[in-house]
Amino acid sequence: MSRYEDRLNDYNRRQHADKLIFHTLGELVAMCGKLHNTWLYTNVDKWEQDPLHTPIYYFNEEWLEDQLAEGQATENERGDIVTHELRDAGLQSWFEMATFEDVVEVLHDAGEPVTLPMIVIALKYYYEYDAFLDYDDVEARLQLHDVLKQVADEQTSES
Template sequence: MSRYETRLEDYRRRERPSYRVFEGMQELVCSVGQLHNNWLYVNVDQWDQDPVHTPIYYLDEHWLEECAEDGTAATNEQDEYIPLWISDRQVQTWFELATFESVVEVLKAAGKPVTLQMVIVAVKYYDKRDAYLDYDEVKAVTDLWFVLTKVRNHLTE
């Protein structure tokens, strides 16, 4: 199968819901490779504080335009359309799904176990620097964090 045929097959097999709500990062990570590319929306301040449990919204752009036309969408502070049912949650565009998937795929390319904490470190790094961290770089950060946490806990006992 050619590269083009492989990409076309991948495109066709992906789901295309109008929207989907992920209750947290783990649920989003589990959906990698299943959805058509669209924007992910999140309350950025909430995500910075609790990336594991912050809801993440997958919203189809065409569906949002339809919502705007029929009056079931509002605009957020960035002047982006969002559904009325989340207009009070201070959500904004966060990542394009394809970019998020690329961050995860870079980690998985090492063929080693990838933890949720590793994904969060890699996503935060990409968000701030528009660059990928590979598996070994993320593993070093998470290992250091683990050691520092143990030291802090020991000092506070």
């Protein structure tokens, strides 16, 4: 099978939904490899505070354009199209689904168990630096976070 045929088969097997809402990061991770590539939207400030429970929205770009043409959507200050019902939610384009999947796939390539906190670390790094962290780098950052939390907890209990 040619590369073109492989890509066409991959494209055809993926869902082409107009709008999906993922209430948790885990729900979105479970859909990796199942959705057509389009932009994911979230309130980045809220996601930074609670990445596991901040809603993430999947919008088909053509559907958004149709919503805009029908007067059911508007452009926000960043130039992102958002539906009227979500215009006050602080949404902005965040990741393309394919990039999100790539960040997760890099971690899975190690063949080791991948946790949601590891995915959060890798996503935050990619979002800030436009670069991937491999499994070992994420694991080291997670261990450092755990040590710093233990130190902070001990200082708090001593006070």
